[in-house]
Amino acid sequence: MKVSQKPPFRTCCMIAFGGNDMHLDKESATPLYLQMYLRIRDDIEQGTYPCGAKLPSIRSMAENLQCSRNTVEAAYTHLVKEGFVASRPGSGYVVQDVGMLEVGTQRTEEALIGTTADGARYDFTYGNLEAGTFPALLWRTIADEVLMGAASSACNTYTDPLGEKDLRAEIAWRLATQRDVNCTPDEVVIQSGTQSSVQNLLCLFDHERDVVAMEEPGYDGVRTTFERSGFRVVPCRVVPGLANSDGRKLFFEDLEQHRPRLVYVTPSSQFPTCAVMPAVMRERLIAWADETDAYILEDDYCRDFRYRERPIPPLQSFDRNNRVIYMGTFSKSLSPALRMNYLVLPPNLMKRWREAFSEAYPTVPWLSQEVLARFMASDHWERHVRRMQVRNRRKFETLISALDRYLGGRVEVLENGTGLHLLVAVNDGRDEDELIRAAAERDVAVYGTKKYWMDPAKSRRGCILIGFSAIAEKDIEPGIKELARAWFD
Amino acid sequence: MKVSQKPPFRTCCMIAFGGNDMHLDKESATPLYLQMYLRIRDDIEQGTYPCGAKLPSIRSMAENLQCSRNTVEAAYTHLVKEGFVASRPGSGYVVQDVGMLEVGTQRTEEALIGTTADGARYDFTYGNLEAGTFPALLWRTIADEVLMGAASSACNTYTDPLGEKDLRAEIAWRLATQRDVNCTPDEVVIQSGTQSSVQNLLCLFDHERDVVAMEEPGYDGVRTTFERSGFRVVPCRVVPGLANSDGRKLFFEDLEQHRPRLVYVTPSSQFPTCAVMPAVMRERLIAWADETDAYILEDDYCRDFRYRERPIPPLQSFDRNNRVIYMGTFSKSLSPALRMNYLVLPPNLMKRWREAFSEAYPTVPWLSQEVLARFMASDHWERHVRRMQVRNRRKFETLISALDRYLGGRVEVLENGTGLHLLVAVNDGRDEDELIRAAAERDVAVYGTKKYWMDPAKSRRGCILIGFSAIAEKDIEPGIKELARAWFD
Structure with missing residues (x-):
């Protein structure tokens, strides 16, 4: 661990982080210690605050910001716990050698x-x-706020089987503004994972009459869900590659042959081949569904992670005749242990979903939904x-x-x-x-x-x-x- | 609101609640303010601490217990928020007129x-x-502990599809010691509610061949789940009453006629008639299942609430040949918004469940499971x-x-x-x-x-x-x- 001999940190009067003064907003719902923690962490991560620098002592920080020492101590403790800062006897709190990713690394070991x-x-x-x-600390802070607030009376009730309205609104807003998905909050259903949402979706289909199709190769978790639910599954070949004309030809040949009522696809990053479905094939798939009165289940599980090109708009955005069910998840961007994903249903299926699940209860805890909604409503998301x-x-x-x-x-x-x-x-x-x-x-x-x-x-x-x-x-x-x-x- | 003229409370030296001294355990994982809150609340609820009494001032309480004023203030704030104590200008903190149930009433309005x-x-x-x-405060405290502890790394992973081991162990231990249910933790599966666990259970049955039966009248939420999953449902009459011989006769007549492969029953309090299934009928039902190779889904949703007689052991305890699936819930005793229940599967079905769900992920968030497990492991449960x-x-x-x-x-x-x-x-x-x-x-x-x-x-x-x-x-x-x-x- 390198410790710079001349920490560029001033410990008096104005507490400067990365050239900006730190202001704590005492009226904010975000606790002071959390504001302080987030601010210091950001400055460390952005490299504006270098390795080896010393944080002001707890006492001077508290005096300068006119807050209690407990507040500063809480912020520093979390920074130490997550490896951004080390507490050294005699030297105080010293910024560690952390790039954005080394941070993760250090927290990880x-x-x-x-x-x-x-x-x-x-x-x-x-x-x-x-x-x-x-983001355990943020999650905890929001959960505390929810549990101690008036809204917590919802803990005693059965809540909306479609999911909490505020969460559905947050999701719909982002889908519409960031992913070209056409949807309103009323078309979003909160579910407890890809497999259980597929299982629920299948309740709108007929296992005796309807065949379901999926990409070959494809995600085995969905295939076993189809099979467990008693549906006949047919493979549609995506190799030697969705992106070339051969792959496209085989895929559509298989669709034509089996005439499925529902086809499961992963256009933004085909699982497991990583192929991206080209726009022309998206249009053709939509046209096929229109012609054959079939539905497309578009699993956009990995849309957030695209490293070279901008993403192509999802199939759902090409859909004019209510053929596409769009599915997204929080498992890749937030936590696989949260067990939360969502479906966006076209209006005709949404109507049938509401009928089929009219006597149902939600499968996702109210508290998780409410915390996530508030998280998404904040800048932190x-x-x-x-x-x-x-x-x-x-x-x-x-x-x-x-x-x-x-x-x-x-x-x-x-x-x-x-x-x-x-x-x-x-x-x-x-x-x-x-x-x-x-x-x-x-x-x-x-x-x-x-x-x-x-x-x-x-x-x-x-x-x-x-x-x-x-x-x-x-x-x-x-x-x-x-x-x-x-x-x- | 009555305020007693002579509060029996001593504000000096020894802080006596209900005749006992209060000790705060500074080594405990339970925060001091929470220890204080729980202790005072218990004394108020048990009536040992009467209405109208005044709590010591924050200052004197802090001095006597050698803790910070923030600690006392946090405890008092929660007591006020939940209606146990009122904060009156000039009079300090005054205990309210609360019997155990009035407490709920006041918190409720x-x-x-x-x-x-x-x-x-x-x-x-x-x-x-x-x-x-x-119990929002306890839940919050435990959740904080979990999220800030080493275990929280599980937030980044897919966890056990059967449910967390420690939670399954807590459930199994209580079922075995308090409800006469024969089970080990390995036979318990954590699920996200009655309906979704029934839906999952049906994956072990064949909708083309197997008929399912349920009590008539019976719980419509389970009936619609059977129907949504494509199973033929037949009614077995429980009126004019399970408890008399006519009711029993009709129920078994219907069973004999329809030959279901699975029958859903609510023996401890038939829904919605509230009839308790007599032991003799339980034995007969088990014998019927043995003879016809059928399964019984025993929904013991309300076992905790029995106001006159001791409960009869569940059907599961009469089962010798792996015919009974036992189902319990946390919706009645803890929170319907938590979306957590469990199945206890007999070994033969457990084996098939593991096969059917080998590629599945859990449907219940890890955090809820972990918090509940620690809650159940504490005296508070x-x-x-x-x-x-x-x-x-x-x-x-x-x-x-x-x-x-x-x-x-x-x-x-x-x-x-x-x-x-x-x-x-x-x-x-x-x-x-x-x-x-x-x-x-x-x-x-x-x-x-x-x-x-x-x-x-x-x-x-x-x-x-x-x-x-x-x-x-x-x-x-x-x-x-x-x-x-x-x-x-």
């Missing part, structure tokens, strides 16, 4: 123990988020999402360059500048089990792709999934280096 | 506005709980449940005596000393719509029972549901008085 199922040193798992990314986007973009770039450096020329990398994983194909005849085993021997966890195929015999041999949402940035390069040794030494 | 859908002055709704009963039992028993007794006083001889009261509602039959030819309308004109909300019948034509005419879980005790007698006027003046 303790917590990561246990998140790696097999305890691999380098775990390229998919789905989980990096430890320390959940956009900043949180941007933070996650920057973090994932940096990890993606680190991963790409590590793959190039250590495995370049020896494997084929399948990615599209989207999502939270990519695929790596080892074309020397080894199958995924061999490759996973070899990696595990060097303490690297990577994952197979066979299970995403309804017909695993057709899966591409030696195609490995490498996720980067859970691993710390600093572990990516050494992890890929080890992987290269494991596979080719 | 502000919050109740808005919980009554139609805004009726006296709302005998069923299902919702009384405002103020949710049993006290909370006892408090709810005492509260509901008093409301039940108040309701029964009000019905006797104002409607005695003019209506038939159908109850069994169980549950959170009872039925009132008006036998003069008026139907439920007329009776509900008449009551509404006097600002009393009561509810119909026709919707609980698959064949509403067979429902009993003029049979009205009166719930007492949401209404404040003090409103019960005036509400019934108004109801008598509405119906018979």
